[in-house]
Amino acid sequence: MSSAVTQTVTNQIDAERLWSRLMDMAKVGATAAGGSNRQALSDDDADGRALFVEWATAAGCTIATDAVGNLFARRPGKDPDAAPLMMGSHLDTQPTGGRFDGVYGVLGGLEVIESLNDHGIETEVPVEVAVWTNEEGSRFARSMMGSGVWAGVMDLDEVRSITDVNGLTVGDELDRLDWAGDVPFAHPVSNYIELHIEQGPILENAGTEVGIVTGVQGLRWYTINLEGFPAHAGPTPMDLRKDPARALHEILAGVYAIADDHAPWARATAAMFRSDPVSPNTVPQSITFSLDLRHPDKAVLDEMDARMRALVAEAAGRHGCESSIGVDNDSPPINFAEACVSAVERSARSTNYSHERIVSGAGHDACYVAAVAPTSMIFIPCEDGLSHNEAESIEPDQAARGVEVLYGAALELAGGS
Ligand SMILES: [Zn+2]
DSSP states (O other): OOOOOOOOOOOOOOOOHHHHHHHHHHHTTTTTTTOOOOOTTTTHHHHHHHHHHHHHHHHHOEEEEBTOEEEEEEEEOSSSSSSOOOEEEEEOOOTBBOOTTTHHHHHHHHHHHHHHHHTTTTOSEEEEEOOSSSOSSSSSSTHHHHHHHHHTTTTTTHHHOOOBBSOOOOHHHHHHHHOOOOOOTTTOSEEEEEEOOSSHHHHHHHHHHHHEEEEEOEEEEEEEEEBBEEEEEETTTGGGOOOOHHHHHHHHHHHHHHHHTTTOOOOOEEEEEEEOOOTTEOOSSSSEEEEEEEEEHHHHHHHHHHHHHHHHHHHHHHTTOEEEEEEEEOOOOOOOOOOHHHHHHHHHHTTOOOOEEEEESOOOOHHHHTTTOOEEEEEEEEEGGGOOSSSOHHHHHHHHHHHHHHHHHHHHHHOOO
């Protein structure tokens, strides 16, 4: 991997330092295929944090943690008691994770602090970098766990009792690693900005350098069951069947039409098809499948929901079948605070990087932090939109652009001069 970095437009950060930190962190829990494996609350995760603490301490930050192990590195401001501007993300990875998911937001925040030091800037309010515990939810199956507990959305005791495949609990590991500290949950934060790779192809395909994230899509997961009547595939005439597969065929066509009607942001994904009995020459008695609908606007998601329900009932009825729809997950859209989004946008404009407003298709710690503090996110493109993959890749120039935009927004929101 080349470490050559061209000059950025504003050049307020040290792009070489940023890249070398990213590459050094990638050596902790490095995988043979070029990715990272630092699963939450493992020794590798702890080693990654220790490296971050070493850098942050050298940059003059004080380090503190809360009871779920979220770590906060703070650079003081003129008013040391003021609510800090917070940046951050996570250092834990998927078992076959990439080198940038989460890491980039944490080390980007650190680079902002080091650049403030380089320029001798004292901000009005403190500047803090958060390292959230267990964002990935792979070893301990609760994603965005640290930020969820911090924001009061999840219960600490409940989270401490979650086990991994070996029967170890989150609580066991927090105690073993001595991560639990005394920073109160939801401590006052003036604004939160999370810098992240996009993990999708939209910016890359558009040739846009920086994404100004306005919020996160809402999603609903359904289990849909269609009940027909089993019959012999040969002797039973087509018009005398109660065939759930024929209803399914119409439902799928209708569901994709709903998504097309609300392009470009609507998503519809049908999967996990199961028919019973499992036989090639019997009209199925029942078909069950999952449906995932997404949109950033709750009113549109409600409309998609209503159309889908009508579609299922009508298609099932037309073919003499019964239908039922269960809701397995209902996660409302998140709209980030406009003032915080605008600050990021002003910063992007001042750098002259091409930028556009974008909605996140994936969940992030910012989703929960947004319930406590004005929040926004900055995305940069990643190669082929690939993430949760050891081949996850960004270029040093791209990494620098996102941090330049973060630096400008942080300077405005923290009151730097
Ligand atoms: Zn992430």
